[in-house]
Amino acid sequence: MQVFDEVKEIPRAQRIISALWIAFFNAAVATAVFFALIDPMELEPCIPHFPQASRIGAYTIGFLLFWLLTAATSLFTITFLYPGKRS
Amino acid sequence: MDQKVMDRRRDARDREVEKALYARREKIYPREVHGLFAYLRITAVVVLLGIFYGLPWLDWNGQQSVLLDMPNRKFHLFGLTLWPQDFLYLAFLLIIAAFSLFFFTALAGRLWCGYACPQTVWTEVFLWMEQWVEGDRNKRMKLDREPMSWHKFRIKATKQFLWLTFSAFTGFTFVSYFSPQDELFQRLMSLQLGPWESFWMFFYGLATYGNAGYLREQVCKYMCPYARFQSAMFDKDTLIISYDAKRGEPRGPRKRSANPRELGLGDCIDCTMCVQVCPTGIDIRDGLQYECIGCAACIDICDEVMEKMGYPKGLIRYTTQNAIEGKQTHLIRPRMIVYGLLLLGMMVALGYAVATRNPIGLDVLRDRNSLFREVGAGLIENVYTLKVMNMDDRPHEYRVTAEGLPELQVLTDRPTFTVRSGEVVEVPVRLRVPEDALGSRRADVTFILQSVDAPELQTSEESRFLGPMP
Numbered sequence: 224m225q226v227f228d229e230v231k232e233i234p235r236a237q238r239i240i241s242a243l244w245i246a247f248f249n250a251a252v253a254t255a256v257f258f259a260l261i262d263p264m265e266l267e268p269c270i271p272h273f274p275q276a277s278r279i280g281a282y283t284i285g286f287l288l289f290w291l292l293t294a295a296t297s298l299f300t301i302t303f304l305y306p307g308k309r310s
Numbered sequence: 311m312d313q314k315v316m317d318r319r320r321d322a323r324d325r326e327v328e329k330a331l332y333a334r335r336e337k338i339y340p341r342e343v344h345g346l347f348a349y350l351r352i353t354a355v356v357v358l359l360g361i362f363y364g365l366p367w368l369d370w371n372g373q374q375s376v377l378l379d380m381p382n383r384k385f386h387l388f389g390l391t392l393w394p395q396d397f398l399y400l401a402f403l404l405i406i407a408a409f410s411l412f413f414f415t416a417l418a419g420r421l422w423c424g425y426a427c428p429q430t431v432w433t434e435v436f437l438w439m440e441q442w443v444e445g446d447r448n449k450r451m452k453l454d455r456e457p458m459s460w461h462k463f464r465i466k467a468t469k470q471f472l473w474l475t476f477s478a479f480t481g482f483t484f485v486s487y488f489s490p491q492d493e494l495f496q497r498l499m500s501l502q503l504g505p506w507e508s509f510w511m512f513f514y515g516l517a518t519y520g521n522a523g524y525l526r527e528q529v530c531k532y533m534c535p536y537a538r539f540q541s542a543m544f545d546k547d548t549l550i551i552s553y554d555a556k557r558g559e560p561r562g563p564r565k566r567s568a569n570p571r572e573l574g575l576g577d578c579i580d581c582t583m584c585v586q587v588c589p590t591g592i593d594i595r596d597g598l599q600y601e602c603i604g605c606a607a608c609i610d611i612c613d614e615v616m617e618k619m620g621y622p623k624g625l626i627r628y629t630t631q632n633a634i635e636g637k638q639t640h641l642i643r644p645r646m647i648v649y650g651l652l653l654l655g656m657m658v659a660l661g662y663a664v665a666t667r668n669p670i671g672l673d674v675l676r677d678r679n680s681l682f683r684e685v686g687a688g689l690i691e692n693v694y695t696l697k698v699m700n701m702d703d704r705p706h707e708y709r710v711t712a713e714g715l716p717e718l719q720v721l722t723d724r725p726t727f728t729v730r731s732g733e734v735v736e737v738p739v740r741l742r743v744p745e746d747a748l749g750s751r752r753a754d755v756t757f758i759l760q761s762v763d764a765p766e767l768q769t770s771e772e773s774r775f776l777g778p779m780p
Binding site: 237241244248255256258259260262277278279280282283 | 380381382383394397400488489504505506507509510532533535
């Protein structure tokens with residue numbers, strides 16, 4: 224398939240960065256919506272060993288977790304889009 | 311032309327674009343431009359960055375004018391305080407921003423990209439610094455080709471120093487939108503920044519440095535979602551930057567005194583200035599391209615060249631596809647009307663919602679454990695929990711009443727209660743009604759919450775009163 228051959232030539236670094244970038248974008252949106260609805264201080268009693276962080280800290284951790292999740296999704300998708308090496 | 315031939319040509323063009331998207335990048339050295347549109351962009355840069363860097367220093371009634379106080383979960387916008395419950399306004403604002411983008415894109419093409427996008431604006435400033443330290447286009451290219459020397463190192467180090475200082479200041483400004491600027495500044499000076507503040511300052515500063523210093527046009531070409539879908543908003547009446555091929559071709563060099571018609575030439579002298587000034591490194595003479603961010607640098611430089619040659623200006627100009635094809639350009643068209651009306655409607659709705667915003671919130675929850683209780687003397691009791699939100703920026707004292715049933719009694723622990731600014735307080739309330747007054751198994755009741763100290767603050771909420779089968 225022609226299209227497929229050309230896509231294969233995208234450098235790996237570019238593939239990873241584009242996945243991370245889109246994930247970053249979506250994580251930012253998710254973080255904004257999530258923390259607009261939920262005050263991290265209210266989560267404290269629900270989660271055992273909740274870190275005694277400030278709200279800013281909780282937002283940052285929340286954002287990084289969202290980013291981890293969205294990035295993992297994108298990275299797995301692009302990984303599975305490429306066939307394994309035929310030996 | 312044969313449909314198959316056309317299809318094949320289009321496929322070939324698509325492949326070219328695709329190849330270009332994934333090709334190794336060559337550094338672009340944009341030449342400095344002067345002219346009307348360069349002037350407009352400088353104005354836009356100064357105004358927009360002025361707002362960005364200035365706003366945190368501006369006070370409004372003794373309070374930072376724009377402070378998105380995330381630690382305390384409230385946004386201050388010029389005297390208006392918004393709480394998480396007001397999230398809807400933010401969503402509205404974003405929708406309005408999106409529709410404005412659609413509207414102006416359909417009207418005038420990539421105005422946003424050329425003049426207002428942070429990527430353009432910061433890249434412009436970083437380019438100024440680069441030009442100031444390293445010199446003009448030829449000098450910069452020569453410097454980069456030279457092997458490392460003390461001279462080159464000094465120049466590069468000066469540029470890096472300027473870039474890094476500016477980025478650090480940008481990072482500080484960004485964080486001061488979220489953490490009060492004066493306290494933040496004091497903590498910065500005494501090196502007592504919190505870990506999260508330091509992290510975001512570093513992060514935003516680094517992003518500015520990388521995007522404006524190095525990635526530049528690659529952000530527009532590879533990373534920007536808007537650049538990819540803006541063509542959907544284009545039509546034949548959209549303002550685009552275009553080279554007038556009819557007038558310019560065949561291009562070629564000639565003496566200033568020569569008459570191009572006698573030489574069989576068009577007005578384009580093929581000086582390649584338009585290519586040299588382009589921040590995305592394209593040749594506008596090849597037609598409309600997705601890389602073109604509509605900065606109009608090529609218009610400015612070409613006009614300058616045309617003037618020197620004594621030809622009329624506008625060989626490259628803002629125009630529309632219809633105008634190029636010799637047809638009429640329609641400013642008012644269905645697309646513009648639809649976008650315009652949607653935009654206007656949404657702005658009116660937001661304005662109305664903000665103007666009539668009631669800084670008092672009430673939620674009524676029925677007690678889930680029992681439907682009703684008979685409390686003697688023929689009275690039926692229902693228990694509720696009221697969630698009272700004070701979204702004003704000062705505390706208020708409230709009283710709850712209820713109506714909807716005859717001889718309705720409202721019992722609260724205390725006759726009035728105080729809710730501090732931004733707080734949500736749960737108030738248990740019992741309603742009692744004589745069984746004969748109830749009449750049916752269920753009835754609607756309305757809770758009314760009113761501030762004692764400011765009677766205009768009032769809201770109501772409906773709920774249900776349940777009783778036994780009559």
